Amino acid sequence: PRSRLARALDAGSVHPVWGLPLLLAVLYVCYQFVGVLGAKVAVDFLEGKIFHDRLVPLFAAGLRWAIPDGTVLRFLSGDDGLILGRYGLFSMGLSYAVALVLPIVATFFIAFSILEDSGYLPRLAVMLNKLFRAMGLNGKAVLPMVLGLGCDTMATVTARILPTRKERILVTLLLALGVPCSAQLAVIFAMLAAVRPAASAWFACTIVLVIFGVGFIAARVIPGDGSPFVLELPP
Numbered sequence: 298p299r300s301r302l303a304r305a306l307d308a309g310s311v312h313p314v315w316g317l318p319l320l321l322a323v324l325y326v327c328y329q330f331v332g333v334l335g336a337k338v339a340v341d342f343l344e345g346k347i348f349h350d351r352l353v354p355l356f357a358a359g360l361r362w363a364i365p366d367g368t369v370l371r372f373l374s375g376d377d378g379l380i381l382g383r384y385g386l387f388s389m390g391l392s393y394a395v396a397l398v399l400p401i402v403a404t405f406f407i408a409f410s411i412l413e414d415s416g417y418l419p420r421l422a423v424m425l426n427k428l429f430r431a432m433g434l435n436g437k438a439v440l441p442m443v444l445g446l447g448c449d450t451m452a453t454v455t456a457r458i459l460p461t462r463k464e465r466i467l468v469t470l471l472l473a474l475g476v477p478c479s480a481q482l483a484v485i486f487a488m489l490a491a492v493r494p495a496a497s498a499w500f501a502c503t504i505v506l507v508i509f510g511v512g513f514i515a516a517r518v519i520p521g522d523g524s525p526f527v528l529e530l531p532p
Contacts, residue, residue: 299532310420311530313427320424323417327408332497335404336486343396353388357381401483409447416531418443426526432509433516434459435526438468442508445476452476463521470515475508 299307309315357374360381364370374381381388412418418440426436437459445452449472456468477485489497 307420310417311423313424316420316424320421323412327412330408331401331404331482332486332490335401336483337490339400339404340397340487340490343400344392348388348392348396353381353392356387397487398480398483401486402479405479405482406447409443412443419528419530422528423530430523431516432471432512433467433519433523434464434512435523437526437528438464441468442471442476445472445478446482447479449473449476449478460524461521463519464523466519467512467515471508471512474511475504477504 306319309319360374361370364373371378373379374385376382378385380386383389421443422436422439424436425439429435429438432438440458441452441455444455452472453469456465456472459465459468485500489500
C-alpha cells in the first residue's frame, strides 16, 4: 500500500488548483538543478578552473614544445590561432562543447528522467488538459512538448502518439516555433545565469505566450477535429 504522502502527491498533481503550486515547485527544483548547478556551478568550474586555468595553458606549452617554428606556431596559437587562439578549435570549440553545453545537457536529462520515472509527466498531462484544449490539443500533447526541451527532432517523431493529423501538425508547429531544445537551453541558461531573476521570468513568459498564442491561432486555422483524452496513470 502507498503511503499517505504518495496519495496526497498523487491527488495534488492532477488537481486544477493545488497542481499549480506543485508544478511551480517542480520547475523551481529543476531550475536550481539545471540552471544553477549545471549552468552556473558546473560551467564555471569546468570552463574557468579546468580549461582556462589548466588545460589550455598545458596544451599551449606542449604545442610550443612540439612545433618550434615561429610562423607555424603563431598560426596555430596566436590571438586568432587555429588551435589555441582566442577563437581556436581547442580554446573555444572544445572548451565550450565540454564546459558549457555538456553539464547543462547532462543535468537536464537527469532531471527529465526523474520526472518521467516518477510518473509526474502523465499527471501533468491530466492537469493541463483543459489548458491545451484552447489550442485544439489535449493533455497528451504535454509529453512531446516536454520532450522537445531535450530534443525537438525526437519530440517531433513522438508526436505520432497523437491520434489526429491536426494535433500532430499543431505539436510540430509549436515545437518548431516555441520550444527550445537542450542545446539552445544550454546557451540560454548560461546567459540568464549572469542576469537578474526578473530577466529569466521575462524570457519564460515570452516563450509561454508565443506557444499559446501561436497554438490558439493555429487551432482555428488548421482544419480537422481533436480527439478524446484517455491516459493511463502509472503508480
